[in-house]
Amino acid sequence: LAAEEPKKPDTMEMPAFADSDDDLENSEEEEIQDSDGDPEDSEDESPDEEEEEMEDSDDEVVVRKPTAALDSGNCTGEDAISSDSDTDEEPPKDMDEGSEDLPEEDAVDEEDLLKEDEDYMEDNDASEDTVGALKWKEDLKKKAAETFLRHQQSVTNLRKLVYGTVVENEDNE
Amino acid sequence: MASQGHCLRYEGCNFFRQRLVLATLSGRPVKILKIRVKDESPGIRDFEASFIRLMDKITNGSRIEINETGTSLYYQPGLLFGGTLDHDCSVQRSIGYYLESLICLAPFMKHPLRITLRGVTNDQIDPSVDTLKATAIPLLKKFGIDGEYFELKIVKRGMPPGGGGEIFFSCPVRKVLRPVQMTDPGKIKRIRGVAYSVRVSPQIGNRIVESARSILNNFLPDIYIYTDHLKGANSGKSPGFGLSLVAETTEGYVISAELASNPQGQGAAILPEDLGKNCAKLLLEEIYRGGCVDSINQSLTLLLMTLGQQDVSKVLLGPLSPYTIEFLRHLRSFFQIMFKIESKTFEERKGADKVLMTCVGVGFSNLSKTIK
Numbered sequence: 302l303a304a305e306e307p308k309k310p311d312t313m314e315m316p317a318f319a320d321s322d323d324d325l326e327n328s329e330e331e332e333i334q335d336s337d338g339d340p341e342d343s344e345d346e347s348p349d350e351e352e353e354e355m356e357d358s359d360d361e362v363v364v365r366k367p368t369a370a371l372d373s374g375n376c377t378g379e380d381a382i383s384s385d386s387d388t389d390e391e392p393p394k395d396m397d398e399g400s401e402d403l404p405e406e407d408a409v410d411e412e413d414l415l416k417e418d419e420d421y422m423e424d425n426d427a428s429e430d431t432v433g434a435l436k437w438k439e440d441l442k443k444k445a446a447e448t449f450l451r452h453q454q455s456v457t458n459l460r461k462l463v464y465g466t467v468v469e470n471e472d473n474e
Numbered sequence: 475m476a477s478q479g480h481c482l483r484y485e486g487c488n489f490f491r492q493r494l495v496l497a498t499l500s501g502r503p504v505k506i507l508k509i510r511v512k513d514e515s516p517g518i519r520d521f522e523a524s525f526i527r528l529m530d531k532i533t534n535g536s537r538i539e540i541n542e543t544g545t546s547l548y549y550q551p552g553l554l555f556g557g558t559l560d561h562d563c564s565v566q567r568s569i570g571y572y573l574e575s576l577i578c579l580a581p582f583m584k585h586p587l588r589i590t591l592r593g594v595t596n597d598q599i600d601p602s603v604d605t606l607k608a609t610a611i612p613l614l615k616k617f618g619i620d621g622e623y624f625e626l627k628i629v630k631r632g633m634p635p636g637g638g639g640e641i642f643f644s645c646p647v648r649k650v651l652r653p654v655q656m657t658d659p660g661k662i663k664r665i666r667g668v669a670y671s672v673r674v675s676p677q678i679g680n681r682i683v684e685s686a687r688s689i690l691n692n693f694l695p696d697i698y699i700y701t702d703h704l705k706g707a708n709s710g711k712s713p714g715f716g717l718s719l720v721a722e723t724t725e726g727y728v729i730s731a732e733l734a735s736n737p738q739g740q741g742a743a744i745l746p747e748d749l750g751k752n753c754a755k756l757l758l759e760e761i762y763r764g765g766c767v768d769s770i771n772q773s774l775t776l777l778l779m780t781l782g783q784q785d786v787s788k789v790l791l792g793p794l795s796p797y798t799i800e801f802l803r804h805l806r807s808f809f810q811i812m813f814k815i816e817s818k819t820f821e822e823r824k825g826a827d828k829v830l831m832t833c834v835g836v837g838f839s840n841l842s843k844t845i846k
Binding site: 457459460462463464 | 794799802803806812813814815816817829
């Protein structure tokens with residue numbers, strides 16, 4: 302992380318996101334029509350961001366990050382809850398099993414994303430040959446790092462993570 | 475203790491001690507189902523059975539029902555009675571496993587608790603008796619639990635797998651706890667520690683001290699690590715060695731880290747030099763996490779804050795441990811208390827993000843004590 306921080310001030314523009322309708326994205330659709338579904342193009346991007354983040358960061362973050370990115374911070378912490386309750390008092394054997402199980406459950410969501418990522422990686426290689434117009438693809442890694450740092454610095458609602466949603470706190474137990 | 479709420483139900487073997495301790499303090503019966511139902515050997519383990527026996531010893535009138543397979547448990551707590559007791563702990567877990575819970579309960583006994591525990595004093599899983607002595611006891615003092623009979627003494631050391639250690643713990647009782655304001659951790663003032671060794675060369679202690687100092691001396695000069703080499707009857711049944719380090723801050727808070735050698739016949743042999751260095755690094759990590767209380771005592775602090783008078787208590791902690799997070803949830807279900815949790819980031823970025831926990835005590839008073 303320390304290595305990535307100095308880059309931060311350099312980037313002027315915000316990274317392209319799932320919810321953004323950038324001109325840059327549109328231009329990409331028009332010029333190379335190699336991506337599978339144009340309407341889905343905007344959805345393709347958020348997994349890309351994640352993928353980049355995963356490459357940068359260590360294992361812990363990989364487990365935590367996808368959900369955080371999908372529902373934009375302040376996650377409900379359900380994943381954190383389940384993993385937490387598995388860890389502490391169990392003997393080491395159980396702990397290993399538990400931690401292996403969890404990613405598998407989540408894998409249903411992630412599989413699709415990962416497939417799309419593979420496609421995307423090929424696009425990226427191909428697009429490097431084409432000249433210009435693909436500005437949003439430049440410095441993806443840097444942008445991802447920036448997003449990651451922003452997520453980390455944003456104040457997470459610890460109370461919500463610990464107690465669940467405050468309104469429905471009576472039902473939770 | 476007086477009001478008996480409805481029975482709480484839980485599933486699984488996790489957080490077993492938390493549940494029984496909180497049930498005892500709140501006086502609410504608890505039912506734990508499906509304890510290791512899918513395991514090859516289902517039901518409660520020996521160390522948990524031993525813990526239940528200990529709870530039975532320190533209380534009066536508890537009702538404990540366990541089904542045939544040991545997969546479900548019903549516990550209706552009685553009054554915390556205390557007195558002079560002794561207990562043989564299972565060697566599967568160290569005495570720290572039992573002592574942690576006893577420290578939570580001891581201030582609320584009818585008679586001051588004076589208990590002798592036998593078993594494993596230091597292992598790799600639970601906080602060792604040395605560490606608890608150096609951290610939990612000063613912490614209790616901050617809550618107004620103090621007196622001339624307040625002591626924790628290691629009579630004999632016992633390492634896993636054989637055990638054979640013995641400790642003595644005595645704790646005065648208090649009617650009410652003092653609310654605390656622990657918001658400024660201060661800076662690290664000095665580092666103390668114990669390098670213990672039993673049934674191995676006495677030189678090992680010195681080697682541990684040397685290597686730990688080689689790292690810590692880069693940061694501050696005031697380091698003193700005692701070597702504690704026990705022989706003969708006081709050295710238990712198995713060989714082993716380890717190090718427990720404690721950093722004290724200028725505001726009088728303590729932060730600890732520890733490491734123990736692998737039990738005889740399990741895993742590769744650890745060099746004393748490596749152990750000393752790794753333990754010193756663990757201490758640095760713990761200092762990085764920071765706060766006024768180290769991670770092993772987070773839940774104890776929160777419990778004592780909850781049980782305080784109806785006044786505001788504040789404590790600054792490092793990142794919450796998973797155990798503490800679950801403990802907070804349990805505190806809510808047993809005492810209907812929710813903490814105010816604020817993330818604090820300091821501009822100078824001193825270590826990891828801190829958490830400021832605030833609560834109003836439930837006004838718990840030790841009813842057993844007043845009845846004469």
